[in-house]
Amino acid sequence: MHRLSRRSVNSILHYGTHRRRAVASVSVYSLTINEMGGGEKNCDDVRWHSTTAKCSKTLKLGRMMIPSWNRYESTGSKFQTTESTVVVPVEKYEYEAEVSRLMDHVANRVYSNxxxxxxxxxxxxxxxxDKLRFLSVTEPQILEGAPELDIRIQTDQDNGIITLTDSGIGMTHDELVDSLGTIAHNGTAAKFLEALNDSKDAAAGSDSNLIGQFxxxxxxxxxxxxxxxVSTKSPKSDKQYVWEGEANSNSYVVREETDPDKFIPRGTSIKLHLKRDDKGFAHPDIINRLIKIHSQVVSFPIYTWQEKGYTKHVILNLLIKRRSKKIVNESQPxxxxxxxxxxxxxxxxxxxxxxxxxxxxxASSHFxxxxxxxxxxxxxxxPAMEEYFFDDIETNNIRLYEKNLFISSDFDREMLPDYIRFVKGxxxxxxxxxxxxxxxxxxxxxxxxxxxRLAHQALDMILLLSKGENRKDYEKxxxxxxxxxxxxxxxxxxxxxxLAPLLRFNFSNNSKAVETxxxxxxxxxxxxxxxxDIYYMSVVNALSGVFVPFILENDFQVLLVVDTIDEVALTNLKSYxxxxxxxxxKVAKKIVPSRADLS
Structure with a gap:
């Protein structure tokens, strides 16, 4: 049966099934040589031009040969002609209709999680x-230059920026456009939106979960x-490419990375410019907490940077932030x-x-x-401590994972019968x-x-505890x-x-209650x-002494039931x-009088 994996890599790694659609002739960003070479490099400081251009010479920049263009602008342009500028071709694309709807929904809906x-x-x-590791088995050369496989997350609290970088397979130009501008499976976004609208649990946090599931x-x-x-470098290409998209926009741009300071040997770097109300996510402590909750057992190391205070630079009279890198997750679940x-x-x-x-x-059970x-x-x-819960109170004792990633803890009742919802795992x-x-x-x-299967395993675990050497553990x-x-x-x-072998009862022996x-x-x-037969009676009847003669004469051990639920449970079991x-x-009323008559 064909199933769409929730953690599908279609959005990052796979080729899409739709060809990209350019909506205009290739536009260009005009960047001055100073911006590209020395001094500050600000890729956001750009100028759009739709004029024609003529190549005049070629400049060597880093590892790339970039043509220098003379630009011809009308006198009405507010920008002055800059001589001998370096231009980087920028391709502008429209999102597919499905993606555009999805983007609008994600950007403007208030999600609960x-x-x-x-x-x-x-x-x-x-x-x-994972894909890189798999390919490296037959193509070990793709690991050259960056043999370490890891994920690195850096934050900039002051500017509200989170940067997540992996040393994975990366993407070529075509993979980048096909993956982030289209959706490989027709109707996927529509199904997502339909499921979201139909969800009765949307207010409980399932809305955000649906994104990953599709x-x-x-x-x-x-x-x-x-x-x-998004900046990405594939071992299949000698060029690095950048994808830029904004919320509430129906288009995105792709260009080649030309800043040597931003080159990566392989993999993908995603920089998030956070919304004003969400800049709190850029705090290192929050990032660490989220990793421990949702991605603690990802099978690759996740590194974050923690601020360790300031160091004063005596000559420059500046305070310099000190940061240390640390691994946050466990490498194997x-x-x-x-x-x-x-x-x-x-x-x-x-x-x-x-x-x-x-x-x-x-006790624990691993299987x-x-x-x-x-x-x-x-x-x-x-658990060692008692959990008080009732039918109308939800527990979050069973944590569900898929491919080492936490997906939910809201399905205790679906994963275990109610009567063993105290089990955690x-x-x-x-x-x-x-x-x-x-x-x-x-x-x-x-x-x-x-x-x-989980119910069987839980009951078997309880049975092992009941047969342990320390009898008091089970009594507790x-x-x-x-x-x-x-x-x-x-x-x-x-x-x-x-269930029956797990039950425990106080009992009477020769009419005397036994604590064990x-x-x-x-x-x-x-x-x-x-x-x-196995005889039992309620504690109330035992205390009344009415049936003591029957017990004494027959010398039977009698189970003492404390609550009504105990009696109903034995009635349902019927036998053992x-x-x-x-x-x-029921039997004493018939037996005891007859014995009295004989006397």
Whole structure:
């Protein structure tokens, strides 16, 4: 079955299916030699010209031979003729209709979770690095000049600029135009807009998520930026190209990079000129926080620069900012590692970081499975602290990842039955539905397979804890979460066989209550010869003493049920290992009077 990958690299790496459309003859930026060579280089200080030009000579600039043009302007031009200027050909294009609609929507709609722009751009950078790494297996020479594969993010708080650079595959001129001016799959933007309008969860944050799910991640930059500049160098080309686009514009320009100071050996650099209200994103601490939330486990190192104070330059009498580079993410997700190579300390440390917990978990379960062609990688945890939640309160205990990228934590109820929503963990799969909407998750047969597998794994994890050497660990767990497992016996008939061994009960022995809790397995092992049933009674009846004669005469152990839910759970289970659950109240009324008559 053909599926469009959410983290599609079509927007950055692949060739589009539409040819670009130039809307005018090639225009030119007029840049003076001083601007191109020495002194300050300001590529934004440009002049548009539609006049004809004649080449007079060629200048050598950096590694490029650039023609020098004499310009002929009308006397009505407000610009004066500059002799011997260097011009850089600039191509202007219109966005395809689909892209134009998308750009307008992204630029002008108020999204509830703008911070996802960074996740999408890092995802694209990671895809570009993945492609380069794959190609380097057969073409090792493409790594020459820049063997390190990484992502670097720099911020300029003063000017509200974020620059994200990867050393990935980069783009040629045609790839740049085809990727950022068109959408490779017809109707993709239209489907995105339709899904967004139809989404009932748009106010809850799913609006921003949809951009990445439709392979439109690059355009998420316009959630926070009013201008985006992309500079890219492909190993397949000896030239570096620049793409510039602005929000609320139906066109973009592409030109060759001619400033040696801006040359990169390979890869792509994206510079975001942030909107006035979004300049706070340029703070290094915010960037680091977003990386830890959304891109912590990207498989390539992500570097950021942190300000470390100022150094005074004595001669110039200036204060110079000191910055240090540091890696922010982990190179490999813990759930992709071999469980045999991960220590318990590493599992516990990841749990505390991922879920902001102070206490270590009671247990963990790390597994990879392929069931019914659905691949799943996960780590589940049993928390040490009690989580109070009710049917109308949403939890965010299950974090969903795809290709190492965090995509959502809003689908606990779809991934696990309600009665074990206290379980926390991460789930990584490439088979999640394309659109992250609750209705789609609920109807997805793939998600149902995942839910079943996760429930089995969670219950098996609890069973292992119950069989551990330290009996008190499980008793502590039972006091906190036992009521939810009783609820599972009522709601989840398919998992009765997995739930029953987990149940614990106080019990009476010779009419005396015992503080130690008993499992159903222990009860069955201690049954008297000839005893056919498992007896239970409510604590209220036990305290009343009405049925003490029956217990004494038969010398049966009796399970004590504290709450009504316990009794209903046993009624739903009906039996365990061929032994029926029987309420003492029902049999004692028949047996005790008859014995009294005999006396």
């Amino acid at each position: 703008k911070e996802l722009f960074l996740r999408e751009l890092i995802s694209n950078a990671s895809d570009a690095l 392979g439109l991640g690059f355009y998420s930059a316009f959630l926070v930026a009013d201008k985006v500049v 813990i759930w992709l590692r071999n469980p045999k190579e991960v220590t318990r300390e590493e599992y516990n440390e990841f749990y505390k970081k991922a879920f902001s917990e102070n206490f270590e978990p009671l 990879t499975t392929t069931e019914d062609e659905v691949e799943l990688r996960s780590i589940l945890y049993l 991460v789930v990584d799969s490439n088979d999640f539905p394309l659109i992250l909407l609750r209705e789609i998750f609920q109807e997805s047969p793939i998600v149902r397979i995942m839910r079943k 767990f039972w006091k906190k979460f036992g009521v939810f497992l009783m609820l599972g016996c009522i709601e989840d008939g398919e998992n009765h066989k997995r 809790m008993m499992s159903l397995d222990e009860y069955v092992e201690n049954m008297k010869p000839g005893q056919e 290992k061929g032994k029926n659950f029987v309420d003492v109240k």
